Amino acid sequence: MGQLSLLGFMCGLLVLGGLALVWRGWHPDPEDPARRPSPLRLWIDRARVSMPEAWARRYWWIAMGGALATVAVWMLTGRPVHGLIAGAVVLGLPWIWHPAATAQHKVESLEGLSEWLQQLVSVHEAGTSLEQAIQASAGRAPQAVRTDVRLLAARLRSGLSPEHAYLAFGDELGDGDSDNVVLLFLNHIRDRGEGLSYALSEMSALISDRARNLRAVDADRAKIRTQTRWVGLISLTLAAFIIFNPYYGKPFWTLAGQGVLLLCAGLFVGAVILLRVIASTPPTPRLLTPRKASA
Incomplete structure (x- = not known):
């Protein structure tokens, strides 16, 4: 005993x-964001x-x-x-x-990211910059990515450099699919070339296909x-x-x-x-x- x-x-x-x-x-406990x-x-x-x-x-x-x-x-x-x-x-x-674990959370995140990119296309085609388009879309971003998009917009409004804001956005989403979006943003701020709307539309379509394939695999x-x-x-x-x-x-x-x-x-x-x-x-x-x- x-x-x-x-x-x-x-x-x-x-x-x-x-x-x-x-x-x-x-x-x-509250943590230092850094x-x-x-x-x-x-x-x-x-x-x-x-x-x-x-x-x-x-x-x-x-x-x-x-x-x-x-x-x-x-x-x-x-x-x-x-x-x-x-x-x-x-x-x-x-x-x-x-x-x-199901892939439902991941699928919803990808679908939200794809829809948000389409929103950026609509706002950008009205004559705004990428940073302005992000800030304008933050209030109506899809629920799955709304918190991250709002935080990204807040960083841009606070004066943080777009490069650091985009990299932090990628860290918060934390996967290769979101990294593709971040790389697109980074390339744009470095050359400010034309064709951003087309690139955003193509990226949105690729992410939407990825979400659709992932949903099919998860169902199996x-x-x-x-x-x-x-x-x-x-x-x-x-x-x-x-x-x-x-x-x-x-x-x-x-x-x-x-x-x-x-x-x-x-x-x-x-x-x-x-x-x-x-x-x-x-x-x-x-x-x-x-x-x-x-x-």
Whole structure:
């Protein structure tokens, strides 16, 4: 019992540490815009974006449910690893139910970017410069890119050089598709040549095709995601039956059994993560070197 108590203490620390990370990720402290986010913050942000928006909005309640499940199962069974796994299942439910991130967010971003470029064409053809067109279009930019476009327009109005403003815009969108747009903007401010409207229209068409192809690929992967979801849920149901059944689960109530159970849970989590990596749409490689965000 002394060894189990020590193991329980360590599991309790893991639970508290996990809740602290969840709280920090969903309630971040104000940061200096010139400071690059930490790798942990980037990992938390990617995990948050990878789940559907409805789950992301309610994840703090899911985290509280995970903590309650950990305590309840721990008290009922008297075994810390049982409680830790129960809490981990509740915390990971969004990723188990959605075993691979969809490309919906990326598709909406590309479609918004394409529509915004068409707006720039309309404003620019009225006789305004690119910078003036961006500022004029900020208020009616598509929802998917509105925040980034408004920030770009604010930077241009504040007197920041267009080159630095465009590079910061590319860093905020953070993929190769947006880098193509930034490169188009940079080439224009360096030569101020004619044909900007045509170039913007062609870029808009290319991005629209990219969004359409990505949506088709994502639809094909929907069947795989459904199959994987049910495999994960059935696996967890069978595991729960074996672990909590007094006859089958008795070996897992010893100290060595708790260690084996923790190892098996880690392998299951690793398999789920690997599956998400394989089934997820990889981001488009960056064409520009990321820079520190400009104020």
